[in-house]
Amino acid sequence: MSRFEIYSPEGLRVDGRRWNELRRFxxxxxxxxxxxxxxxxxxxxxxxxxxxxxxPKEPSLRSQMDPTKALLKxxxxxxxxxxxxxxxTSHKNExxxxxxxxxxxxxxxxxxxxxIYPRTLxxxxxxxxxxDGGLVGxxxxxxxxxxxxxxxxxxxxxxxxxxxxYDTTPLLEVNSLEENVMSSVTLGVVGKTEKLSLLLVEDxxxxxxxxxxxxxxxxxxxxxxxxxxxxxxxxxxxxxxxxTN
Amino acid sequence: MSSIISIAKRKGAFQQSIDAGFESGSEDxxxxxxxxxxxxxxHTQESNSTEGHIVTPGELVTDDPVWMRGHxxxxxxxxxxxxxxxxxSRVNRLLSVVPLRSRYTPETGDHVVGRIAEVGNKRWRVDIxxxxxxxxxxxxxNLPGGILRRxxxxxxxxxxxxxxxxxxxxxxVQSLFQDGSASLHTRSLKYGKLRNGQFCQVPCSLIVRSKxxxxxxxxNVTVVLGVNGYIWLRxxxxxxxxxxxxxxxxxxxxxxxxxxxxxxxxxxxxxxxxRLEEESSWQIYSDENDPTISVSLRQTISRYANVIKALAFCxxxxxHERIVSAYEASMVYPSVGSLIDREVMETIGQDVLxxxxxxxxxx
Numbered sequence: 001m002s003r004f005e006i007y008s009p010e011g012l013r014v015d016g017r018r019w020n021e022l023r024r025f026x027x028x029x030x031x032x033x034x035x036x037x038x039x040x041x042x043x044x045x046x047x048x049x050x051x052x053x054x055x056p057k058e059p060s061l062r063s064q065m066d067p068t069k070a071l072l073k074x075x076x077x078x079x080x081x082x083x084x085x086x087x088x089t090s091h092k093n094e095x096x097x098x099x100x101x102x103x104x105x106x107x108x109x110x111x112x113x114x115x116i117y118p119r120t121l122x123x124x125x126x127x128x129x130x131x132d133g134g135l136v137g138x139x140x141x142x143x144x145x146x147x148x149x150x151x152x153x154x155x156x157x158x159x160x161x162x163x164x165x166y167d168t169t170p171l172l173e174v175n176s177l178e179e180n181v182m183s184s185v186t187l188g189v190v191g192k193t194e195k196l197s198l199l200l201v202e203d204x205x206x207x208x209x210x211x212x213x214x215x216x217x218x219x220x221x222x223x224x225x226x227x228x229x230x231x232x233x234x235x236x237x238x239x240x241x242x243x244t245n
Numbered sequence: 246m247s248s249i250i251s252i253a254k255r256k257g258a259f260q261q262s263i264d265a266g267f268e269s270g271s272e273d274x275x276x277x278x279x280x281x282x283x284x285x286x287x288h289t290q291e292s293n294s295t296e297g298h299i300v301t302p303g304e305l306v307t308d309d310p311v312w313m314r315g316h317x318x319x320x321x322x323x324x325x326x327x328x329x330x331x332x333x334s335r336v337n338r339l340l341s342v343v344p345l346r347s348r349y350t351p352e353t354g355d356h357v358v359g360r361i362a363e364v365g366n367k368r369w370r371v372d373i374x375x376x377x378x379x380x381x382x383x384x385x386x387n388l389p390g391g392i393l394r395r396x397x398x399x400x401x402x403x404x405x406x407x408x409x410x411x412x413x414x415x416x417x418v419q420s421l422f423q424d425g426s427a428s429l430h431t432r433s434l435k436y437g438k439l440r441n442g443q444f445c446q447v448p449c450s451l452i453v454r455s456k457x458x459x460x461x462x463x464x465n466v467t468v469v470l471g472v473n474g475y476i477w478l479r480x481x482x483x484x485x486x487x488x489x490x491x492x493x494x495x496x497x498x499x500x501x502x503x504x505x506x507x508x509x510x511x512x513x514x515x516x517x518x519x520r521l522e523e524e525s526s527w528q529i530y531s532d533e534n535d536p537t538i539s540v541s542l543r544q545t546i547s548r549y550a551n552v553i554k555a556l557a558f559c560x561x562x563x564x565h566e567r568i569v570s571a572y573e574a575s576m577v578y579p580s581v582g583s584l585i586d587r588e589v590m591e592t593i594g595q596d597v598l599x600x601x602x603x604x605x606x607x608x
Contacts, residue, residue, distance in 0.1 A: 017249075018251060020251050020252045021249055021250060021251040021252070022250040022251070022252065023250075024250070025250060030346070033448070037346075037347075037348060038346070055348075055376075056348060056376040056377075057348075057376065058362075058372075058376075058377050058378045113319070113328060117376055118424050119377055119424060119426075120376050120377060148301070148302060148329070148330045149330075149346060150346070150347070150348075151329055151330075151331070151344035151345065151346050151347025151348070152329070152347075153302075153317065153319075153328035153329050154302050154328060154329075155302070155303060155319065155326075155328065156302055156303030156326075157301070157302060157303055172252060190303075191302075191303040192303070216252060219252045219253070220252050223250060223252055227250070229301055232301055232330050233299060233301065235345075236299045236301075236330060236331070236332075236345055237299060238560070239345050239560050240297070240299065240332060240345075242559065242560050242561050242562070242598075
């Protein structure tokens, strides 16, 4: 196999995007209305995920009950068939998956108004059907949509996006080919602000390049927020039109 | 493939430094922002405190500090923001955002349907589809036979003979606790254990609070529309007939070949209401279904359950009139099971809405 060009001199990436282009973004909410309080299906490029939010509900264990606030639980199920090659082992207790779960829990603990749901449990379940790089960003978007669908109060949208750094060029939303050959960061941006609720740096990245990476990342995340917002408004208008009161 | 989603360069100091370090991208002006997705109304400065306006989390609702902040909002630097996706509601000076979908929030006086989740110390814990289980105290239920006395220790020991785990009941919210959970009571003969029917669940936002939540439907079926979105469909009992009797039973809508007309039963109903109450109150905790429920009645009940599912699928508010109207619309489909096909559900929803428009009845 010949080595492919990650970033051509003409400014094109392996999948034909330019440095500042997002992948296809298709989302829908309330996809599993019987199974959960809030649900979303998200396709971000070739990432395809289902998110279910159950709760706020009575915790099944007494130990999960906090008299002052709700408990947020995130579980990520990466299916064996999600990559190009079927994995032999389950990803359930993989260190990386556990790390992702912790990162997501921490991100949303700050953003969801847990104090108004005392003695309850909010259970977030994500199923990754297909993955193609920048997974954590996609997971953040999926959770945001599902939480809003469930009517759970939160301060703002959190939109996730990954940015790679190829030589000196920041590449917005890396796919798995790009992710494997360059260092990348994942951002969770709060609403329309430039505040980050997550900055996940898993590789080494030159500090003097970080600013340009963050700048395009934040701009990309704002665009993702707009895309999610327009989908939510579309749903809301349909619902309002049907209601009588 | 869909349109290109490219990110325009931002203005501002933060961006300047990128241009210095990175130039090759800046000549691609032709592709920037070439996608056609409408960003919706931009709402940065204007205040969105108008009634019924749709807002999403983090959106500025108003910058006017005179408003009191209700549910679904938060306050930051003299600005009120929305914390949920929903519509703005104003009551006097109180500004709140009503979410489009959320778990049921109990309010005093609500008629709810619930399921016993746990039998505890002098109380039952009832799942009413809310954020937390509600409690039903032993002291707030009727004893069989309607005997009025203090509940003794022996009553405490036989709590499971009244209501056990998994039993369905309808009840009223008596009061609310500090944390928002509810305390229920069943101190009326219209509340209590549910029998002779089928359970059905819809989002609670689709049920509108009204004076009456128990309705007799054509076809000898009674529906209990719990405010929490839990619905119970059952065979119309003598009690249900008697409840409607003083005002006279009006079978809503034309009775187009309903298997058993509701009116026929009423003529045979000569027992006085008080007598009925006495009779029925002995079996209020019975687990036995009425043995005379016919196959056709079972089918009618399933048909009602499926049209309610269809209404919920179309996100149409569920009212007595709409259930009847949807039931009539469903009659063109002979098979009850076919009613939950996606296309059929959509057609029924459309039929209900058009029928309403034709009649011009504001529901």
